[in-house]
Amino acid sequence: MKVAFTVSGGDLAAPLDSRFGRAPKFLVYDLDKETFEVVDNRQSLDAAQGAGIQSAETVARLGAKALVTGHCGPKAFRVLRAAGIGIHYAGEGTVAEALARYRAGELPEAAAPDVEGHWA
Amino acid sequence: MILAIASGKGGTGKTTVSVNLARAFDSEIQLLDCDVEEPNDHLFLKGAPTGREIIGIPVPEVDEALCDGCGECGRFCEYHAIVSFGTTPLVFPEMCHGCGGCTMVCPVKAIRETAKPIGAVETRRAGNVTLVQGRLDIGAAMAPPLIHAVKARLRRDLPAILDAPPGTSCPVIATLRGADFVLLVTEPTPFGLHDLTLAVEMVRALGIPFGVVVNRVGLGDDRVHRYCGQRHIPILLEIPDDRRIAEACSRGGLIVEALPEYRGLFRNLVGKTMFRTNPKEA
Numbered sequence: 001m002k003v004a005f006t007v008s009g010g011d012l013a014a015p016l017d018s019r020f021g022r023a024p025k026f027l028v029y030d031l032d033k034e035t036f037e038v039v040d041n042r043q044s045l046d047a048a049q050g051a052g053i054q055s056a057e058t059v060a061r062l063g064a065k066a067l068v069t070g071h072c073g074p075k076a077f078r079v080l081r082a083a084g085i086g087i088h089y090a091g092e093g094t095v096a097e098a099l100a101r102y103r104a105g106e107l108p109e110a111a112a113p114d115v116e117g118h119w120a
Numbered sequence: 121m122i123l124a125i126a127s128g129k130g131g132t133g134k135t136t137v138s139v140n141l142a143r144a145f146d147s148e149i150q151l152l153d154c155d156v157e158e159p160n161d162h163l164f165l166k167g168a169p170t171g172r173e174i175i176g177i178p179v180p181e182v183d184e185a186l187c188d189g190c191g192e193c194g195r196f197c198e199y200h201a202i203v204s205f206g207t208t209p210l211v212f213p214e215m216c217h218g219c220g221g222c223t224m225v226c227p228v229k230a231i232r233e234t235a236k237p238i239g240a241v242e243t244r245r246a247g248n249v250t251l252v253q254g255r256l257d258i259g260a261a262m263a264p265p266l267i268h269a270v271k272a273r274l275r276r277d278l279p280a281i282l283d284a285p286p287g288t289s290c291p292v293i294a295t296l297r298g299a300d301f302v303l304l305v306t307e308p309t310p311f312g313l314h315d316l317t318l319a320v321e322m323v324r325a326l327g328i329p330f331g332v333v334v335n336r337v338g339l340g341d342d343r344v345h346r347y348c349g350q351r352h353i354p355i356l357l358e359i360p361d362d363r364r365i366a367e368a369c370s371r372g373g374l375i376v377e378a379l380p381e382y383r384g385l386f387r388n389l390v391g392k393t394m395f396r397t398n399p400k401e402a
Contacts, residue, residue: 049261050200050215057194060205075212083205 003029003102004064004085005095010038012096018070021052027095028062031103052076052117059085068098068107077113089114121279123393124299126323128315130286132305133335133359136369137389138283139164140376142249144386145394149249150280152273154295156239156254156266161283163372167246175254175269176235177218177262184208186230193222193231218265239266241273250278264294271298279394288322296323301393302330303356308340313347320353331393336361357389 006023007014017023022045029036039062044054052072056079059067066086080087088107090098101107125138139161142151153161180193180202187208194204201215202222213236223231239256254270256263263285271294274280284295296302302323306316316332323330331354334344338361348355359365359375359382368378376383 050212053200053203053212053215057200057203075215078210079203082203082207082210 001031002064003066003068004059005098006069007095013094015094016090016098020069020072021055021076026059028064029099053079056080068102071115072113073115073117074113075117121394122299124282124284124296124302125305126284126292126296126302126319127286127305128288128319129312132307132312134283134305135160137305137333138281140374140386141389142281143374144376144383145390148278150275150278151249151251152270152280152282153253154267154270154282155285156256156263159253159255161251162253164374165246165249165251167244169242169244171243173241174237175239175241175266176237177265178220178233179213179216179236180211180222180231181234182209183230186228188228190227192225192227196221196225217262238262241269263291267291267294288318296326296328299328302328303333304330305333305335306344307336308334308344313344331356333357335359356392357385
């Protein structure tokens with residue numbers, strides 16, 4: 001199973017980026033193979049509107065079944081849920097720390113978006 | 121003759137010029153308030169409302185029984201207003217631009233269009249002026265379809281003034297397309313000049329002849345005048361920075377009525393713009 005993290009850096013030591021729709025990159029970690037890839041989200045970062053929807057489509061296309069991020073707005077939340085992706089909110093810290101907490105079951109699946117659209 | 125009043129910067133006096141020009145015109149004229157996010161020409165031209173029509177844009181509605189989840193609609197939509205993951209698509213009507221593309225590309229004809237209201241077109245009569253204004257609903261983001269609906273009321277047999285929204289983005293372009301001449305209203309300040317240069321680039325790209333109105337002449341500096349002089353852009357009207365004008369405007373009054381000494385300036389502008397014989401000088 002793959003888990004997507006929102007990041008601005010390029011490795012596990014990079015801090016989690018709290019934005020979802022306007023996240024610079026996604027780090028997609030494969031729990032089965034213990035490998036990861038980093039995918040640019042430039043397209044959504046530059047979008048005039050609909051960044052959350054577009055980012056959710058990207059995460060779905062990457063095959064992730066869970067997302068760990070700081071915040072998620074209502075439109076992105078709807079798309080992620082429709083794509084069968086669980087959303088998990090994590091506070092500040094590195095991707096490695098968030099991954100450890102995710103594995104330990106310390107990041108419960110969110111039941112609702114936690115911010116309005118265009119919050120950032 | 122369709123004359124559009126635009127500006128890069130907001131608050132330079134588009135509405136002031138529009139309503140006074142309309143009143144200074146001594147015969148029947150149409151004034152279209154295309155600043156549908158905050159129409160305000162009606163504050164200066166009081167008159168009896170003559171009509172109101174709700175305007176909607178077509179948004180997709182998916183028949184789940186017919187949809188096979190192929191995803192063509194989502195791949196087509198530039199605005200992510202419809203999204204599909206091999207299941208019945210999700211629709212975000214507030215993102216939809218109403219182009220109808222998803223309906224057209226759906227191989228199984230599972231999508232039909234329904235109207236989503238975005239605002240209203242209101243008309244009123246104020247002396248020689250027929251005022252048509254768009255009023256976008258609060259929370260609606262798509263101004264151009266409503267602007268098109270306002271412009272659809274335009275009668276070709278009568279002259280018209282279009283009061284554009286500020287800026288240089290889609291709602292302004294939607295207003296200016298089809299105009300015969302554009303007046304760019306600015307003020308002699310660094311901000312006024314900066315946004316005027318953007319507006320000049322815009323009307324040049326649209327290929328519409330234009331001239332400049334400098335409002336509140338006396339404040340700021342002379343850079344707007346120098347800019348226009350260097351580029352051979354005609355300054356067709358200069359409105360002085362006169363406190364009495366601000367006072368008249370703040371009461372919802374017209375300059376041409378409250379301060380008759382300025383009536384000649386606007387009469388003159390009517391002659392320079394509405395009855396132009398050589399529209400090539402810009």
